[in-house]
Amino acid sequence: MHRVVKLEGWTSAVVESVTHTTFEEDGSTLMQPDGRWDFVMMKTAAGVLVLRTGLTTTAVTHSFSAGDEILSIAFKPSSYMSLMPGERMRDEGVVLPDAGQGRFWLGTDVLEIPTFDTVDRLVDKLVRGGIVEDNAVVASVVSGHPMAMSERTMQRHFLKTTGLTYKAFTQIERAGRRWPCCSRDAPPRTSPLPWAMPTSPI
Numbered sequence: 001m002h003r004v005v006k007l008e009g010w011t012s013a014v015v016e017s018v019t020h021t022t023f024e025e026d027g028s029t030l031m032q033p034d035g036r037w038d039f040v041m042m043k044t045a046a047g048v049l050v051l052r053t054g055l056t057t058t059a060v061t062h063s064f065s066a067g068d069e070i071l072s073i074a075f076k077p078s079s080y081m082s083l084m085p086g087e088r089m090r091d092e093g094v095v096l097p098d099a100g101q102g103r104f105w106l107g108t109d110v111l112e113i114p115t116f117d118t119v120d121r122l123v124d125k126l127v128r129g130g131i132v133e134d135n136a137v138v139a140s141v142v143s144g145h146p147m148a149m150s151e152r153t154m155q156r157h158f159l160k161t162t163g164l165t166y167k168a169f170t171q172i173e174r175a176g177r178r179w180p181c182c183s184r185d186a187p188p189r190t191s192p193l194p195w196a197m198p199t200s201p202i
Contacts, residue, residue: 001023001024001025001027002021002022002023002024002064003021003022003024004019004020004021004022005019005020005116006018006019007019007020007116007119010119010120012120012123012127013127013134014075014076014079014123014126014127014132014133014134015073015074015075015076015079015123016036016074016075016076017074018071018072018073018074018116018119019070019071019072019074020069020070020071020072020116021069021070021071021072022067022068022069023064023065023066023067023068023069023070024066025066026064026065026066027063027064028061028062028063028064029061029062029064030059030060030061030062031056031059031060031061031062032059032175033055033056033057033058033059033172033175034074034172035055035077035162035164035169035172035173036055036074036075036076036077037052037053037054037055037074037075037077037079037086037089038051038052038053038072038073038074038075039051039052039072039073039075039122040052040053040070040071040072040073041070041071041072041113041114042068042069042070043068043069043070043071044065044067044068045065045067048102048113049095050095050096050098050104050113051093051094051095051096052081052084052089052093052094052096052106053089053092053093053094054084054086054088054089054090054091054092054093054163055077055086055089055090055091055162055163055164055169055172056090056091057090057091057164057168057172058091071114071115071116071119073114073119073122073123075132076134076139076142077138077142077161077162077169078134078135078136078138078139078142078161079132079133079134079135079161080132080133080134080135080160080161080162081131081132081133082133083106083107083131085160085161085163086159086160086161086162086163086164087159087160087163088163089163090162090163090164091163106131107131109129109131111125111126135157135161137149137153137154137157138157138158138161138162141154141158141166154166
């Protein structure tokens with residue numbers, strides 16, 4: 001069993017949703033692909049890990065213990081990081097290095113690990129610093145109002161930004177509507193991937 005709180009009353013051009021999940025007993029849950037990538041702050045008895053996860057194409061099982069917490073910032077599919085592009089992050093999860101004193105490394109930047117109440121500050125720094133940007137081409141396609149462009153151009157933008165072809169992305173979107181656990185209102189929405197490993201600053 002788990003409790004979930006979804007951040008309301010705050011919007012961002014690059015963020016889809018923010019959720020905080022508290023697990024009240026030991027267990028596991030199956031995460032289906034949902035066409036979003038995340039920053040995940042995972043709090044356990046061992047401490048706090050910050051992960052950057054890419055879009056997934058297969059289901060992922062996440063095991064948890066009573067008292068564990070997950071703060072998930074789900075970014076829109078049109079959002080991207082040049083430092084960790086979608087084509088590199090597909091089906092990947094990377095533990096970002098700890099910088100001490102409640103901070104973490106992201107490339108050469110040292111950022112404060114956010115809480116549910118300070119997510120907006122982290123996102124603001126990511127956007128202002130040009131770390132996270134929005135691909136207008138992908139945004140237009142996802143919104144259903146595509147810009148005038150060739151099929152080749154659209155596919156190139158989609159693959160670089162999301163790590164998926166447009167066809168693969170739409171298949172995941174359709175499948176997500178059939179899986180209740182994929183709903184952005186159905187917790188928990190995301191999970192660190194089982195093969196995520198600690199890294200040095202990128």
